Amino acid sequence: MESLARALQTLVSFLPPDLSAHYLLALTGPVLESIGMTAGAMLIAYMVSLPLGLYVGLRGPGSRFIGFVLSGVRAIPDLTLAILCVIFVGIGPAAGMIAMAIFYTAAVAKIFGDLFKTADAAPLDAIRATGASPVQVALFLIPLKLNDILSYGSYEFESAVRASVIVGAVGGGGLGAELVGTLNGFDFQRTTTLLLVLIGIVAAVDALTVRLRQRPVWLLLLVPPSLYALWVFQPEQFSLLHAVHTIGAMFPPSLDSDAIARLPALIAETCAMALFGTVLGGIIAFPLALMSARTIAPPWVALPVRRFLEALRAVPETVWGLVLVAIAGIGPEAGTIALGLHSAGSLGRLFAESFENVDPAPVLAVAATGARPVAVVAYATLPLASAPIGVHTLFRLEWNLRQATVVGMIGAGGIGQALFEAQQLFFYQAMVAYLLITWVMVLAVDQLSQMTRARAGWITLPAEEIR
Incomplete structure (x- = not known):
């Protein structure tokens, strides 16, 4: 009871947020830094990923190996990449931008x-039959999937805005550095202000990307400021000798006997956080998704529930973890709840879209029998949406395993905490060992997820590889 009282007392100290004009004006710099990091990183990402995606999609020679490499890099948490970049180029937005790129x-x-x-x-077969070159086939393919490319690209930009806070928390600057500063200084009212600012930024980016998908040519207007961000946030220092020395100190990866003895428990704790965080998120998301689906709930119910889901999703797992650690103390419980809260926002949105995207014919047929709305949902909407819901849940479990490592780095336990401690103590060989173990875990879950989807017949791509 005493610990609960302390947690509630700490929670109360987060209110009210500091909305003074002086503080909001002071946040202009960190906000622009985070947005600049995101814009510069995503410009690089889009320019490189489009030709790579085309090559893999057209199944060019070596495309399977390229796909394997992409999956391997993608399995490394962005926070870990940020820590490595800080080691090589120093503290500042350059490290965050490179890690995100x-x-x-x-x-x-x-x-x-x-x-x-x-x-x-x-x-595609028809254009190939005309004798078109591979480049011409690729240029023909882009319009066929342009809507999907714009949709996924905008989702990823929104995700990168949240990631800029994560990488900023370990030395990348921007809102992340400001957030860590308020938590370390027990200035919790300003922490709440930063969370509200982040939610506002993500909402604004979401609204902007909707407009850009409708008018793709407007994307060209974003190129000059993104190039400017790349120039402003270029690395100010980089020592090749230092980088070579540091990389050399990372190999061969090794763990001492005590670390090896603790490894099974750390892996189990990380997997448990990911699993229970996904379950918690799904339990919260399912009823909220029904309430936010525009084909099921009336607008006066769906709209506020959607805004609530957006707020949950706008705050990254790591930020939820930092706040929960400050409230309830370190441990896997904080990590599990952090994963659950963000997962609820992401899965709630995707479950709702799955309900809205079902074939209307069977739904109308059941409704025509005079069935009540609850029966229509139970016997038509839910069965038709079960496959995409299963896909989204499996993708979220895969993502949460990666994020369980990240939230572990901020005090939530598991292998992430061991990795962070090794980095802080300059035990680079142990750090790389933990990183490789995490990488193998994520790839294993990825392969298991693909096998499960294939056996269940869930071969559709998710509407978003949710962040």
Whole structure:
């Protein structure tokens, strides 16, 4: 009871947020830094991932190996990449931007490749029959999947905005550095302000991307500011000798006997956080998705529930973890709840879209029998949406395993905490060992997820590889 009282007392101290004009004006710099990091990183990611995705989608020679490499890079948590970049180029937005560029190049290229593979084969066979070159076939393929590319690309940009806070928390600057500063200084009212600012930024980016998908030519207007961000946030220092020395100190990866003895428990704790976080998120998301589906719930119910889901999703797992650790203390419980809260926002949105996208004919047929709305949902909508819901849940479990490592780095336990401690103590060989173990775990879950989807017949791509 005493610990619960302390947690509630800490929770109360987050209110009210500091909305003073002086503080909001002071946040202009961190906000622009985070947006600049995102814009520069995603410009690199899009420019590299589109040709890579086309090559993989057209199944060029070596495309399977490229796909494997992309999956491998994508399995490295963005926070881990940020820590490595800080080691090489120093503290500042350059490290965050480089880490995000690496991560999202792999993530977007992997998704684009999968999208291009799903293109109708008949038009491609027809253009090949005319003797078109591979470049001409690729240029023909882009319009076929343009809507999907714009949709996924905008989702990833929104995701990168949240990631900019994560990488900023370990030395990348921007809102992440400001957030860590308020938590370390027990200035929790300003922490709440930063969360509200982040939610507002994500909502604004979401609204902007909707407009850009409607008018793709407007994307060209974003290129100059993105190039400017690349120039402003270029690395100010980089020592090749230092980088070579540091990389040399990372190999061969090794763990001492005590670390090896603790390894099974750390892996189990990480997997448990991912599993129970996904389950918690699904339990919260399912009823909220029904309430936010525009084909099921009236607008006066669906709209506020959608805004609530967006707020949950706008705050990254790591930020939820930082706040929960401050409230309830370190441990896997904070990590599990953090994963659950963000998963609820992401899965709630995707479950709702799955309900809305079902074939209307069977739904109308059941409704025509005079069945009540609850029966129509139970006997028509839910069975038709079960496959995409299963796909989204499996993708979320895969993502949460990666994020369980990340939230572990901020005090939530598991292998992530061991990795972070090794990095902080400059035990680089142990750090790389933990990183490789995490990488293998994520790839294993990825393969298991693909096998499960194939056996269940869930071969559709998710509407978003949710972040």
